[in-house]
Amino acid sequence: MFVKKLLRLMPGATLTFFIIVLVDLQLRARHTKKSNRASSFRGAERTTPTQELLAGVREQKSPDSPLDLAAARRTGSRIRQMDLPYRGKELPRTLPDPHLQLSDIFIAVKTTGRFHSTRLTLLLETWISRTKEHTYIFTDAEDGSAALKGYNMVVTSCSPEHSAQGLSCKMSAEYDHFMASDKKWLCHVDDDNYVNPGALLSLLSGFPPGGDVYVGKPSLDHPIRAHELLPDNTTREVDFWFATGGAGFCLSRTLAEKCRPGRGAPVGFIVEQRLGIPLVHSAMFHSHLENLLLLTPRHVPLQVTLSYGLFENKMNSVELQGTLSKEEDPSRFKTVHCLLYPMTNWCP
DSSP, X not given: OOOOOOOOOOTTOOOOTXXXXXXHHHHHHSOOOOOOOOOOOOOOOXXXXXXXXXXXXXXXXXXXXXXXXXXXXXXOTTTSSSOOOXXXXXXXXXXXXXXXXXXXXXXXXXXXXXXXXXXXXXXXXXXXGGSGGGEEEXXXXXXXXXXXXXXXXEEOOOOSSXXXXXXXXXXXXXXXXXXXXOOSEEEEEETTEEEOHHHHHHHHHTSOTTOOOEEEOBSSSSXXXXXXXXXXXXXXXXXXXXXXXTXXXXXXXXXXXXXXXXXXXXXXXIIIIISOOXXXXXXXXXXXXXXXXXXXXXXXXXXXXXXXXXXXXXXXXXXXXXXXXXXXXXXXXXXXXXXXXXTOXXXX
């Protein structure tokens, strides 16, 4: 198994992933306004295929449902936690890539040894079972358990701690493995994300092939502000949008070839400040740092990523009714998976 330490600092830059950790800590401490719980699930029948379900949602005329995927991506105001306008670039509506396939997408999952039997096992049972061949799991610990055999496990020499150094190291590993592949897209997610393969393919197919694309969702409603150290030892103030890894983000190969994420500087800084390419803000990515109850059941099948986690000692997850109780499925990932893939053998 390929083991390699990939932490290298970017020359001339003092911005490190401490920015990421600081933002995460600030967000975890921030008080989130409570919202009304989402309405009960009134989605499609269990025998409805995913694509028919998505088509059915597009045709609904109720005022709280998107009329189409494009409109939902451009605004996202009904499903975003904060009704604040993002200044990110609109998704392109011309020259899409109709030939893009799921096998063209390198899905990188960041995890750590202590979560192999919990978080990672849940992902293997659900969405990774649908994307096994092109999903790569980046961890920091060897694991010979039978449950992990046959998967694309990449054991790095990165620290298991949720530190600037550990995050940077694993991002470097993801980048290097992607560049060694023939994939067209690199999509990063964490081990507490559910990835909807159909929605991911739909989103990325809308971009022109060969374009410079950095798409994801910021944790904040404003750009990150920091100071960059210049070669003459002076500093300058910079600001840039940063797509949180906790919700997931994607880079096109064309853009990835121009930057090396994780070399001591956040992806957003490299892409926006060094390369001058704006982040495409998408409301279809979700982290546990937002109020997931604001996603109505009819919107859930349209999302690219979902998440779950504790907030104020309460489980923060999407609200979906199903045959699995919240005790049996606290993350609601299994319930979402059975909605999208009702013929899964373990689905009730």
